[in-house]
Every structure is written in structure tokens, then in C-alpha cells.
Amino acid sequence: MAAESPISDRKVVVHLRATGDAPILKQTKFKIAGNDNFCKVIEFLRRQLRRDTLFVYVNSAFSPNPDELVIDLYNIFALWSLYTCDKNFGFDGKLVVNYASSMAWG
């Protein structure tokens, strides 16, 4: 077996979920490098949805700073899954990124 790849090479599976009245993407699961910043996810969503104003947050918990590393976000939830008995928590190895429309004032 190959040696385990360094942390910086790890990829994280991101599951994009629409909330509120935001449009749903055709493809919702993607892989992203762990050492990419969260802003890459935000920018991807903006391009796909052709909207500049989005409210983006993770796992019904908080809205990350754009410069947080994706792997650090993943690890927060991986740790939670060890500590919580909440079967609704549902961490199954994917970083769930929720997004909603945050339209500008008309």
C-alpha cells in the first residue's frame, strides 16, 4: 500500500445544499483540495449560480471566514462526530455547505 499522503494533499468531499429559495445545482458533490481556502467554494457557487450575493454556511452551524482551509473545516465536524450522540448530526465524511440567496436591496 502506498504511504498515507500528507495532509496538504488530502481532498475533501463537499456536498452543496440549497436552502431557502436558492436554486439547486445539478451536481451537488465535489472534491476539493484540503489546503484550498473556503473562498474557493464560495466563488464556485457564485459562478455556478451566477449570483454575487450568497449566504454560505456549513452544517447548520456557522459561516466560515473565506480564508479558512477546507481541511480545517472538515476536521471540526470529524471531531464533532466523535463527541455527539445526535443521530441527526449525520456527518458521513462530507463537508456540507449550505447556501441561500442573499439578494441585494432592489
Added chain:
Amino acid sequence: MGGHCLWDGTLSPNDFIASADDLTKKWMAINPNLPQWTWIPCQRMDVSCNAEGYLALENMYQLSASEVNAPTDDENYSAEEAPFDNATLIQSYNDDMHIYDFHIVYSFSYQVPVLYFRGYRCDGHPLHLCDIEKDLPPYSSKIRNESKWTFMTQEEHPYLCCPWYTLHPCGTSDWMKLLLGGDLPSKNPDMLHYLSAWLSVVGQTVGLRIPLELHDKSI
């Protein structure tokens, strides 16, 4: 059929106090070397709540717009980065350092927390909003200018009776309902972490960096 109530994104005064306590303790555990959140108890004549008050975070030093990427005491700070130059920082301290105070106050009318903040130069001269906006990171301006949910106004501080800048609370319950309400409407929202979740959004709007560890429920 099941009659679950959809959560409306608000929190009660008692939940505010409990969440404030949780935020204070976590912040202390994670950032012992930074200014701390302090609970300031208050008593208003017309309110009978025993433990009314607000959270204050004061004397947060912020390098002004001319300095980018202020160093942190992050453990993962790479040794390969350029060495920290104390001489540069000391010079900047006199010229470019701004000081910020942040207060989290409970709004009885909206039933959500509200952020009040002000900034001033080292000589005590208050910063106007246009000066403050120059200190904020680019994504902060974007959120503030484009979102219907976050806009700044100047209002009288409910307890200190002088004008502070504030993020208007009218949209807070809408986006908190999304943020904490989750995909399962019948799930009870995690009220103990309401403030740290709220602060993760509001902090970005005003350039107050919230460490990721604050959201770690295992702490």
C-alpha cells in the same frame, strides 16, 4: 399529522445569557492572550429581568488599511514564512493602529442579539464609518454592501446612551433560522451556540475574526 413548531430564528433573554456565558468561556480557552468578552450587568428601570446585561469586547487592536495580513499567534504558523519584524510593527503601532470596541446587546423588540461597535485612533479620536470601512477586509465590504441582511447604521447604545455604529437586527432572525434551523425543521436549534454561530456571520461583516475553534463543540 405532527405539529412541530418551526423555529423563527430568535432567542429568549435567558438563552442569550446562557449563550453569552458559553461564548465567554470558549473565547477565554481559545484566545487567552487576546482581549476577553466581559459580561456587563445592567438594570433598566422598566425591565424586571434579573440578569440583564450585555457582552463587551474592548481594546481590539486593528492594523489600519495600510497593513495587510496581520500576524496571528496561530500554532500552525509556518516557520517558512518571513520572520516577524518587530521594528515594523512598532512603527505601525503609532501611525496605523486603530482600536475597536464591540458590544453584543440583546434586543427585546427583535429578540435577537445586536452588535454595536466603535473605533478610534490611538489618540482617542473616534473613527467615522468611512475610516472603519477602510480597515475591513474586502469580503466584509461585499457582504455589507450587497446583502439585504446586513447594513450599518448609527444608533444610540441602549445602555450607554451615546451613538455607536450597529448592524441593524431586522434580518437577523431570517438568516439565523437558516443557519441554525438546518435541514430538519423539527430539529431543536442549538441555542447554547447561538451567539458563536451569529458571531461567525456578523464578525465577518465588521472585520472581527472569529477563530474556527470557537465552533468546536468538543471544547
